[in-house]
Amino acid sequence: MRLAVRSLFASRFVAVPGTGVGLLAALVATLTIAGCSQSPEPKFVFGESTGKLYRPAQKAVEMELVKDFGEPNHIVVWEKLPVDFGAFDGVVEQSAANFSDPVKVKLTRKANSKVPMSADDLRGAGIIWTSGANADATAWDPKGREVPLDYEVAHYDPKESTLSVSVWPAIAGEKGKLDPPKVGDKFTVLGPMLQQGHKLYMTHCEHCHGVSGDGKGPTASYFDIKPRDYRLGRFKFTSTKSTDRATRDDLVRTVRQGIPGTYMPSFLLFTDEEIGPIVEYVRWLAMRGEFEERSGAEFLSGQFGSEDVSQRVKGGETRESIETALDNYIKSEYPGVADDLAGRINTSWTASEQPDALVTPKIARTPDTPESRERGRKLFHSDTAKCAQCHGPAGKGDGPQTEDYQVILGTNKKRSVPGLFDDWGNPIKPRDLTSGIYRGGRRPLDLYRRIYSGIKGTPMPPFGTALKEEEIWDIVNYAMSLPYGSGSENSELRQSKIASASPVGGG
Amino acid sequence: MKRLWAFFFILWPVVAITAGVISPSMHWWFPGAAQSPIGQRIDDLFYMILIIVTVVFIGTQVAMGYVLLQGARDTDAPGRAMFTHGSHALEVIWTVVPAGVLLFIAFYQLDTWAAYRVKENYPMSSRLSPVAEITARQFEWRIRYPNPKRKFESLPEVDAWLRQPAPDDLYAVNELHVPTGRAVVVHLRTADVQHAFFVPILRIKQDAVPGLVIPIIFEALKPDAYEWVCAELCGWGHYKMKARVKAEPKDDFESYLKGLEREQFDDGVSGHGTKKAAAGESKSEAAAEAPK
Numbered sequence: 115m116r117l118a119v120r121s122l123f124a125s126r127f128v129a130v131p132g133t134g135v136g137l138l139a140a141l142v143a144t145l146t147i148a149g150c151s152q153s154p155e156p157k158f159v160f161g162e163s164t165g166k167l168y169r170p171a172q173k174a175v176e177m178e179l180v181k182d183f184g185e186p187n188h189i190v191v192w193e194k195l196p197v198d199f200g201a202f203d204g205v206v207e208q209s210a211a212n213f214s215d216p217v218k219v220k221l222t223r224k225a226n227s228k229v230p231m232s233a234d235d236l237r238g239a240g241i242i243w244t245s246g247a248n249a250d251a252t253a254w255d256p257k258g259r260e261v262p263l264d265y266e267v268a269h270y271d272p273k274e275s276t277l278s279v280s281v282w283p284a285i286a287g288e289k290g291k292l293d294p295p296k297v298g299d300k301f302t303v304l305g306p307m308l309q310q311g312h313k314l315y316m317t318h319c320e321h322c323h324g325v326s327g328d329g330k331g332p333t334a335s336y337f338d339i340k341p342r343d344y345r346l347g348r349f350k351f352t353s354t355k356s357t358d359r360a361t362r363d364d365l366v367r368t369v370r371q372g373i374p375g376t377y378m379p380s381f382l383l384f385t386d387e388e389i390g391p392i393v394e395y396v397r398w399l400a401m402r403g404e405f406e407e408r409s410g411a412e413f414l415s416g417q418f419g420s421e422d423v424s425q426r427v428k429g430g431e432t433r434e435s436i437e438t439a440l441d442n443y444i445k446s447e448y449p450g451v452a453d454d455l456a457g458r459i460n461t462s463w464t465a466s467e468q469p470d471a472l473v474t475p476k477i478a479r480t481p482d483t484p485e486s487r488e489r490g491r492k493l494f495h496s497d498t499a500k501c502a503q504c505h506g507p508a509g510k511g512d513g514p515q516t517e518d519y520q521v522i523l524g525t526n527k528k529r530s531v532p533g534l535f536d537d538w539g540n541p542i543k544p545r546d547l548t549s550g551i552y553r554g555g556r557r558p559l560d561l562y563r564r565i566y567s568g569i570k571g572t573p574m575p576p577f578g579t580a581l582k583e584e585e586i587w588d589i590v591n592y593a594m595s596l597p598y599g600s601g602s603e604n605s606e607l608r609q610s611k612i613a614s615a616s617p618v619g620g621g
Numbered sequence: 622m623k624r625l626w627a628f629f630f631i632l633w634p635v636v637a638i639t640a641g642v643i644s645p646s647m648h649w650w651f652p653g654a655a656q657s658p659i660g661q662r663i664d665d666l667f668y669m670i671l672i673i674v675t676v677v678f679i680g681t682q683v684a685m686g687y688v689l690l691q692g693a694r695d696t697d698a699p700g701r702a703m704f705t706h707g708s709h710a711l712e713v714i715w716t717v718v719p720a721g722v723l724l725f726i727a728f729y730q731l732d733t734w735a736a737y738r739v740k741e742n743y744p745m746s747s748r749l750s751p752v753a754e755i756t757a758r759q760f761e762w763r764i765r766y767p768n769p770k771r772k773f774e775s776l777p778e779v780d781a782w783l784r785q786p787a788p789d790d791l792y793a794v795n796e797l798h799v800p801t802g803r804a805v806v807v808h809l810r811t812a813d814v815q816h817a818f819f820v821p822i823l824r825i826k827q828d829a830v831p832g833l834v835i836p837i838i839f840e841a842l843k844p845d846a847y848e849w850v851c852a853e854l855c856g857w858g859h860y861k862m863k864a865r866v867k868a869e870p871k872d873d874f875e876s877y878l879k880g881l882e883r884e885q886f887d888d889g890v891s892g893h894g895t896k897k898a899a900a901g902e903s904k905s906e907a908a909a910e911a912p913k
Binding site: 318333336371372374377379380382383474475476477478479550556557558559562587594595597598 | 786794796857865888889891
């Protein structure tokens with residue numbers, strides 16, 4: 115019997131080159147080891163606005179960004195930003211033998227933060243020791259200068275409430291000299307809210323919106339409607355006035371409800387403890403992008419773009435003199451400019467959270483009567499509102515402007531292709547009001563806000579001042595009646611056959 | 622050595638049967654008892670088939686084990702092994718018996734199949750009061766409820782509602798509310814590719830097919846939030862189509878719809894909306910109800 119088995123192998127399998135089997139085994143082994151290892155460390159990428167700068171200016175902006183915002187796994191808590199970074203106060207409950215050993219700790223939330231106590235991914239969050247031997251520990255950098263030590267969480271286990279500490283960047287040879295945490299040592303964990311937001315963002319959002327929030331994640335390339343690039347600090351569907359930013363509630367609503375008609379799905383099943391950190395992280399990414407964008411603009415206005423510099427060299431200036439001027443600017447003025455930018459970003463985001471930034475109608479919706487709809491229809495076609503210019507005479511989103519060559523924003527040049535574009539440079543279509551799909555929500559209040567404040571970053575302008583409240587309500591009534599008119603039954607979805615008996619299916 | 626091999630091959634069916642016997646009590650792979658009447662019938666069928674299969678499996682494995690051991694002993698004897706060219710009687714038996722068993726299963730399950738899949742068998746009251754129309758799309762479930770005030774008098778009226786939404790319809794996403802204690806009908810369609818409506822604990826699974834509107838009938842036996850997923854690989858974001866079916870007593874269901882209506886026709890002033898919405902906060906009713 116054994117002989118038979120062996121001869122079977124001999125005739126069938128060993129005839130296949132043995133190296134093939136060996137290779138396969140090696141491949142499986144490699145995949146087993148490599149496939150399960152940590153994915154590469156995520157990194158923020160720098161935007162196109164920075165790429166346009168002359169090299170030293172580029173470097174200055176990049177260094178400033180790393181200093182003020184850090185990297186995805188090493189978030190810098192920059193107090194100038196109106197972000198709830200979150201903070202835990204901690205006390206060591208058990209001494210450790212070695213510096214990097216896990217120790218039992220007790221964490222409590224700082225009063226001014228909404229960070230959930232269930233935050234479980236604290237890896238990379240900064241630690242400041244407020245008492246104990248580590249409180250004023252220093253180290254020497256490669257150049258021999260004495261620097262304060264940057265502590266961070268290496269690992270945190272919420273079940274056991276144990277925490278291990280590391281120093282960042284890890285300083286070679288210093289580890290042995292670090293004092294192990296002792297009972298009663300007090301510390302603060304910085305930025306757990308964003309750390310938690312980062313973890314969830316990387317799982318659920320990053321594949322479309324990108325690590326840096328630039329809307330260039332790997333799945334984004336499949337879409338004809340592009341994911342939001344946060345870096346202009348601009349969100350389309352908000353409850354605020356046209357000059358204000360999105361509120362936290364606006365972002366929460368978008369995440370929960372999704373955006374119908376786009377690829378943004380609903381994440382309704384997220385708990386409050388998940389959605390808070392995600393929204394905070396998105397706001398922070400938006401501020402980071404905005405800061406980068408505006409920093410770039412500052413350098414460009416000082417003629418430090420790479421094109422400007424070559425123009426200036428052609429115009430007779432020496433490269434050295436430009437570089438000296440740039441160096442001076444970076445050293446003496448840019449730090450102030452950066453602070454100023456952060457201050458301006460802070461002001462606008464903070465103001466948007468105030469109640470008076472909200473668009474709230476003062477009078478109730480006009481009863482939805484044929485008369486009101488008729489007034490709305492007239493306004494729709496009027497020169498005051500000009501709705502039909504884009505949305506078309508029947509509201510189908512095919513107005514004459516969609517066929518026109520539009521002027522590029524901030525220039526007097528016209529685009530080479532007809533049609534409407536948003537501030538991100540993506541071609542967009544005015545809403546087909548007969549479709550019954552409302553990206554920013556279908557409540558009368560939502561439609562009112564779309565008309566009152568416009569849609570930020572798009573050619574849909576605000577009408578809050580041009581139209582009276584009653585007029586806006588008339589247009590809302592007219593627009594809300596459009597999906598039920600005669601022209602609306604043509605939609606492809608509605609032509610579906612009503613199944614007489616269920617077809618076999620499942621699985 | 623021969624006996625070692627024989628026992629080696631006998632070991633595996635023993636392991637398989639042991640694992641099968643202890644798995645329900647260890648909660649391996651089993652989603653728990655069905656929470657709908659049709660699900661219980663499906664479970665009964667499943668267990669019946671499981672019993673048939675178990676008996677056959679144990680029988681054939683015992684026979685094979687016997688042959689292995691017997692063969693191991695026989696090779697000790699001198700002389701050549703017996704050669705046979707099949708047995709006609711045996712082949713007829715092992716063809717007719719399984720065919721009979723399969724036919725029995727096929728006929729036995731027809732009723733359950735018909736109750737679940739054939740629209741004409743649904744109670745008329747359920748057909749005339751569709752709870753919702755569900756549109757699957759990449760990657761979420763959009764839900765449209767008829768206004769609770771709306772009464773359908775005839776089936777063509779229901780079909781017309783499926784073809785053309787009404788201004789007072791109520792909309793939601795990813796959380797389907799249904800009343801308990803009665804068979805409910807929802808209509809499934811898709812806006813893009815194939816998806817499948819799957820509520821494991823109710824044992825309800827139905828493909829959404831482009832171009833078709835397919836009715837699904839089910840009854841949730843007790844109020845609870847049931848996991849609802851997409852069971853047809855529909856694209857890269859398939860895993861994102863996690864949702865929830867919330868079964869609740871009739872009164873709660875009705876007040877949910879009322880809340881949804883208040884929220885949906887909120888103008889920020891008239892107190893249509895919740896207190897929060899009037900103050901300008903934009904949390905939706907459904908969102909406010911998300912479990913903490």
